[in-house]
Amino acid sequence: MVNYQIRVYQDSDYQSVRGLYVSGVRQHFPRVCRYVLKQPVIQASVIVSLSLLLVLCDSLLLFLFLLAVFLVLGRLLLKRLWDLLIDQNLRADLQDIWASYSERPGACFWVAQRDGVVIGSVGAVPSDHSPTDLELKRLNVHREYRGQGIAKALCHTVHEFAHLSGFTGIVLGTSVIQTEAQQLYRKLGYRLVGTSPVPHTFAKLINYTIYKYRYQLRPSPDRPQTQE
Known part of the structure; x- marks a missing residue:
């Protein structure tokens, strides 16, 4: 059992509270990725995109390369949106x-x-x-x-x-x-x-x-x- 105490917030806690919030929300990102991939609209988009890639590519190697680029760009876009959410909340009640x-x-x-x-x-x-x-x-x-x-x-x-x-x-x-x-x-x-x-x-x-x-x-x- 961890020994701890709960007390009212002080100004000296400011950076710790904000850091705790950021780290906590960022830990949810892998779960967000899995949730997004389970959505029918995303699955349909992925299937259509992969089908187009398969038709346009004349080699398996090129297809695999473009597939990797597609997945990386998708993850980066989702990460960007997640970071925007974090920043939005840091600028709301956690700003002051x-x-x-x-x-x-x-x-x-x-x-x-x-x-x-x-x-x-x-x-x-x-x-x-x-x-x-x-x-x-x-x-x-x-x-x-x-x-x-x-x-x-x-x-x-x-x-x-x-x-x-x-x-x-x-x-x-x-x-x-x-x-x-x-x-x-x-x-x-x-x-x-x-x-x-x-x-x-x-x-x-x-x-x-x-x-x-x-x-x-x-x-x-x-x-x-x-x-x-």
């Missing part, structure tokens, strides 16, 4: 974590720390869609420390914060490829309430969706209520 979470009413950001090193993080902000719901965001745990209950503990920290702040529910979104995260949320009592496509042309083409979950907090008679 203190302003996005620490200074915002009803919001907070926490880190899990071991021996002075940040190994996990999670944030929470009031939902844009319901004044009584809190949104859980940026749950990340360093690869070496996964499977040891840290993500669960970070989620419970958000639950307690939501409870004390008077929210009645917690909402979140996670991508279709993040199956481990989906399992964690279901075990914690979250219910799948819907899906939505990522607002990008290529993402819509490959059916890359966001799964939306909600957790209903248990009511407490002495808990303060959020204002509608």
Whole structure:
């Protein structure tokens, strides 16, 4: 069992939190590649492209060379799109974590720390869609420390914060490829309430969706209520 502590975010954690996010998302890239290759529209495109190459090439060696170039270019394009997604999020709430979470009413950001090193993080902000719901965001745990209950503990920290702040529910979104995260949320009592496509042309083409979950907090008679 790893010894760690969960505490409120400090400005000195800035680079560690951003680095943790980047490394975590980049680790999903191989899974993204497999997901893309399983999509019917991509499989059809690959079959058509390979058929054309086979017709146009007058030698097996040339065909294999062009096939390798085709696959490399496809992977580079997908990698570029994935990096753009990372950069987009770094320029959003992770651009100024203190302003996005620490200074915002009803919001907070926490880190899990071991021996002075940040190994996990999670944030929470009031939902844009319901004044009584809190949104859980940026749950990340360093690869070496996964499977040891840290993500669960970070989620419970958000639950307690939501409870004390008077929210009645917690909402979140996670991508279709993040199956481990989906399992964690279901075990914690979250219910799948819907899906939505990522607002990008290529993402819509490959059916890359966001799964939306909600957790209903248990009511407490002495808990303060959020204002509608």
